[in-house]
C-alpha cells in the first residue's frame with residue numbers, strides 16, 4: 001500500500017537576518033495509514049518544524065514530501081492551504097481555541113472552513129467520545145485545560161482529516177488531564193484508524209504510540 | 224458561522240467597536256448635514272424667489288442668476304418701459320443687497336405698491352407696511368430667530384431701522400426696506416438690480432421673455448421656471464467644491480478610523496488568524512472575515528449617523544431657524560455608500576496583511 005506520508009532528504013533552513021538556522025538537515029520518514037507515531041527529542045531539534053511542513057503550514061527548503069498522493073514540490077501556497085483544509089488536523093500545546101467563540105462554534109468553524117457544512121452525526125459522535133458534549137456552550141476561558149484540549153482535538157478531527165498532527169498536546173496539562181487526552185488520541189487511532197503524529201517530551205505519552213521516532217539536531221536518529 | 228465570529232469579536236472589544244461606529248456615524252451625519260444644509264439653503268432661497276410671484280426675472284447684463292451677486296444697477300425707467308408692453312401686468316423694481324454682517328442674508332429694497340401688485344401683497348402677522356423711509360419689514364422666521372418685535376430697531380447698511388411689521392415668510396427676502404431708502408444708502412438713485420415681472424397670465428411667460436430680450440439685448444432675463452431649474456447647488460460657483468471638500472474630509476475620517484481599528488484588530492488577533500489558517504482558511508476567507516467585520520461596524524455607524532443627522536437637524540432648527548437642512552433619501556443613500564466604500568478601502572490593507580501572515584509565526588505570536 002502507498003504510504004500516507006513519505007518524506008525524503010527533507011531540509012528546512014530558516015533565515016534569521018543574515019544567519020541561516022538549519023532546523024531540519026535531511027529527514028527521511030515513511031508513515032503508513034493508521035499508524036500512531038510519537039516524535040521525541042530535545043527542544044530545538046526540529047520536531048515542530050517537521051510537523052509544520054507535513055501540515056503544509058510552511059514549505060520545505062529542499063527534499064521531497066509526498067502526503068496522500070500530494071507532492072509538495074508541485075504545490076503552491078494556496079494548494080497547500082487547500083490540502084491542509086481537507087487532509088490535516090492540528091492540535092497544539094497551547095490549545096489555540098478562538099477565545100470569543102463557544103466550544104461548539106470552535107468546532108463548527110472548522111467544518112465551515114472546510115466547506116462541507118455542519119454534520120450533526122459526526123459532531124455528536126466526536127463530542128461524546130471526547131466527553132465534551134455537556135460543555136459545548138462554554139467559552140474556552142470557562143473550560144479546564146484538559147477540556148480545552150479535548151475541544152481542540154474535536155476541532156482537529158471533525159472534518160475527518162487523513163492525518164492528525166499534535167505538537168506536545170499534553171505539554172500544558174497535569175498528569176490526570178494528560179492521561180485523558182492521551183486516552184482520547186489512542187481511542188481515535190483505534191476506532192477511526194486515525195493516523196496520528198504526536199510530538200511529546202513525555203516518555204509515558206510516547207509509550208501509547210505504536211512507533212517512536214527520536215530526533216536530534218534536525219535528523220531522525222532512531223525509528 | 225463567520226457572522227458569529229465577527230459579532231463575537233465586535234462585542235469582545237466594546238470600546239474599539241464604539242469608537243469605530245461613532246467615527247462612521249460622524250462621517251455619515253456630516254455628509255448628510257453639509258449636503259442637506261447646502262441644498263436646503265439653495266432650495267429655500269429659490270423657493271422664496273419663486274414665492275415673490277413673478278413670472279419673469281429681469282437682471283442686468285452679465286448678472287449671475289444668484290440674486291444680489293455683483294450686479295450693476297439698471298435704471299428704473301426700464302421697468303416702466305417693460306410695464307407698458309402687452310401681457311405685462313406689473314413690474315416691481317428691487318435692489319437686492321447682500322448683507323453679510325451677521326450671516327449671509329439678502330435684503331430687498333422694494334417699492335411697496337408694485338411689489339404688492341406682483342406678489343399679491345404681504346400677509347402681516349403683526350404691525351403693517353412701511354410708515355417712514357427707515358422702516359423695515361421682517362418675516363416670521365427671522366423674527367422668531369432674533370426675537371424681533373414690531374417697534375424694535377435694527378442696524379442695516381449702517382443705519383438704524385424700525386421694525387414696522389412682521390410678515391409671513393416666503394416672498395423673497397427675510398427683510399425688506401423701501402426701495403428709495405435702499406437707493407439712497409447704496410448710492411444708486413433711480414436704479415434697480417432686479418425687476419420682478421408679472422404677466423397677465425403665467426402662460427405668457429415665454430412669449431413675454433422673448434419680447435423683453437428683443438427690447439433689452441444682453442440683459443439677463445429668465446422665466447421663473449428656468450430660474451428655478453438653474454437654482455441648484457450644482458450651478459452655484461464654489462458650493463459644489465465646498466460640498467466635495469466636506470465630503471472628502473468626512474470620508475477621510477471614516478477611512479482612517481476604520482483603517483486604524485482594523486489594523487489594531489489584526490495585530491491583536493494575530494494568533495486567531497494563525498488558528499484560522501491552521502484550520503485551512505484561505506486568504507480569501509481571512510480577507511472576507513476582516514472586510515465583513517468592517518462592514519458590520521460601518522452598517523451600525525450608518526444607522527447611528529442617520530439618527531444623529533435627524534437629531535442634529537432638530538437641534539439646529541431650534542437654534543438657527545433660518546438655516547434649512549433638507550435630508551433626502553438620495554443623499555442618505557449616497558452618504559451610506561460613501562461610508563461603506565471608505566470602510567472597505569480602509570480595511571482592505573489590514574485584511575491583506577492578515578491574509579498574508581505566516582501561520583507559523585502567527586501561532587508562535589505571544
Ligand SMILES: Nc1ncnc2c1ncn2[C@@H]1O[C@H](COP(=O)(O)OP(=O)(O)O)[C@@H](O)[C@H]1O
Pocket residue numbers: 014015016021022023041042043044045046047048049050583584
Ligand atoms: N519561524 C522560525 N524562524 C527562525 N527559526 C526558527 C523558526 N522556527 C523554528 N526555528 C528554529 O529551528 C530550530 C528547530 O525548531 P523547532 O522545530 O521548533 O524545534 P522543537 O519543536 O523540536 O523544539 C530551532 O533552532 C529554532 O530556533
Ligand SMILES: [Mg+2]
Pocket residue numbers: 047048049167
Ligand atoms: Mg516545538
